[in-house]
Amino acid sequence: MTHAAVLDELVTLVDPGKLLTDPASLDAYGKDWTRQFPPAPLAIVFPKSAEQLQAIVLWANRHRVALVPSGGRTGLSAGAVAANGEVVVSFDYMNRILDFNAFDRTVVCEPGVVTRQLQAFAEEHGLYYPVDFASSGSSQIGGNIGTNAGGIKVIRYGMTRNWVAGLKVVTGKGELLELNKNLIKNATGYDLRQLFIGAEGTLGFVVEATMRLDRTPRNLTAMVLGTPDFDSIMPVLHAFQGKLDLTAFEFFSDKALAKVLARGDVPAPFATDCPFYALLEFEAVNEEVADTALATFEQCVEEGWVLDGVMSQSETQLRNLWKLREYISETISHWTPYKNDISVTVSKVPAFLREIDAIVGEHYPHFEVVWYGHIGDGNLHLNILKPDDLDKETFFATCAKVNQWVFQIVQRYDGSISAEHGVGMTKRDYLGYSRSPEEIACMKAIKAVFDPNGIMNPGKIFAPD
Ligand code: MLT
Ligand code: ZN
Numbered sequence: 001m002t003h004a005a006v007l008d009e010l011v012t013l014v015d016p017g018k019l020l021t022d023p024a025s026l027d028a029y030g031k032d033w034t035r036q037f038p039p040a041p042l043a044i045v046f047p048k049s050a051e052q053l054q055a056i057v058l059w060a061n062r063h064r065v066a067l068v069p070s071g072g073r074t075g076l077s078a079g080a081v082a083a084n085g086e087v088v089v090s091f092d093y094m095n096r097i098l099d100f101n102a103f104d105r106t107v108v109c110e111p112g113v114v115t116r117q118l119q120a121f122a123e124e125h126g127l128y129y130p131v132d133f134a135s136s137g138s139s140q141i142g143g144n145i146g147t148n149a150g151g152i153k154v155i156r157y158g159m160t161r162n163w164v165a166g167l168k169v170v171t172g173k174g175e176l177l178e179l180n181k182n183l184i185k186n187a188t189g190y191d192l193r194q195l196f197i198g199a200e201g202t203l204g205f206v207v208e209a210t211m212r213l214d215r216t217p218r219n220l221t222a223m224v225l226g227t228p229d230f231d232s233i234m235p236v237l238h239a240f241q242g243k244l245d246l247t248a249f250e251f252f253s254d255k256a257l258a259k260v261l262a263r264g265d266v267p268a269p270f271a272t273d274c275p276f277y278a279l280l281e282f283e284a285v286n287e288e289v290a291d292t293a294l295a296t297f298e299q300c301v302e303e304g305w306v307l308d309g310v311m312s313q314s315e316t317q318l319r320n321l322w323k324l325r326e327y328i329s330e331t332i333s334h335w336t337p338y339k340n341d342i343s344v345t346v347s348k349v350p351a352f353l354r355e356i357d358a359i360v361g362e363h364y365p366h367f368e369v370v371w372y373g374h375i376g377d378g379n380l381h382l383n384i385l386k387p388d389d390l391d392k393e394t395f396f397a398t399c400a401k402v403n404q405w406v407f408q409i410v411q412r413y414d415g416s417i418s419a420e421h422g423v424g425m426t427k428r429d430y431l432g433y434s435r436s437p438e439e440i441a442c443m444k445a446i447k448a449v450f451d452p453n454g455i456m457n458p459g460k461i462f463a464p465d
Helices: 001-009 021-030 048-061 115-124 139-148 192-196 232-245 254-264 285-302 317-327 328-335 346-363 393-410 428-433 438-450
Strands: 044-045 067-070 087-090 097-101 106-109 164-171 174-178 204-212 219-226 246-253 278-281 306-313 338-343 370-375 379-385
Touching: 001 044, 001 048, 001 204, 021 044, 048 067, 048 087, 048 164, 067 139, 097 115, 106 219, 115 139, 139 204, 139 438, 164 192, 174 192, 219 285, 219 317, 232 246, 232 278, 232 285, 232 346, 246 254, 254 278, 254 317, 254 328, 254 370, 278 285, 278 317, 285 306, 306 338, 317 328, 328 370, 328 379, 338 393, 346 370, 346 379, 346 393, 393 428, 428 438
Parallel strands: 044 087, 067 087
Antiparallel strands: 097 106, 106 204, 164 174, 164 204, 219 278, 219 306, 246 278, 246 370, 338 379, 370 379
């Protein structure tokens, strides 16, 4: 059958106007926030129901056409990129909140619900959806589940996985499965729900997700602290964690801060220039807690771990302090960064970062290196910025060469080559640095169970055979 005939069949499976093949749509829906792979999908389809999606999957199996699930396309590892004539399945028209249960504190979402839409819905009902990150205004719940999204509150609330009560999925075979049925306790064998979380759409599609909500945090208060060197950040974390129940503990380098301040729309936290900064957050439920935070700050200054600091006194100040951290990713995207998203257990962070920083300094002496991340949970973002006068291909090829040194260190520290951005296509060649051959074989066998014809997001997580 020709491409045209195959698409003629596909168009009958969705509502009128819900299949696009114009160049602008192919370009927009064929890519995510990575810039490494030119988009080249065959078509974009927009199902409106699980039934339509099932029909699309059965069609794809009949014609052996690859499908790429597409949410807000804010991914940073090319997990939702369609570069090889795939059909992109967008959830832009499956974006309704279907149900809310105040007693169970659960919300039933279609996969295209935008993360911030869920956060706002929770707020309207006096509750809180705690998974948060800079792209939450565009990213969709289906994509968050596909990548097990983390973000800035993991130290307290964990990853997306912790908030998924139940899933309805359509597997790569076209079966509709109801996973876990929103139970808190369910000891009936394998929890298949967990397999679909973080699977990057390689097993099937999420068509409905029941998400848990939490109580609203009280009087969130942030501090930004400047440290004299990287090594001082960890004792600061330890000191504050010993005294307060933190909701976040982030870090960024002076280079990251300088780029954000150069935008001109966020005030500097204080006048002292410091090589590194920590941003921490806690619930200042009463004056005693705020006093404890200040006393801990003073102790850190006395120890020489902190040079200067500021504590938010209002919602506006809280938001402005967070902007210093949350604007980094978007701001440096101007320099087409080569991104690494690595993690180790928290106690290993200082030695790990020192080794990586030395390797990076040795191999990229002419590139600007920007560090930031969720240091409170062991997740570091290492971004190498492309010099303006270097072409993208040469730059990425140079960075890829150094990867092996970086990932050898990650492996030696029993760390992860992708803490929260996923493997997608950018990290698939390095999976072996974090997973054993036996584990990878098990993962591939699991994929074959749910997706025997290999139509679900091929080339993601695993390099093509
Ligand atoms: C962040 O922490 O800002 C996000 O993971 C995005 C990024 O790493 O650039
Ligand atoms: Zn991050």
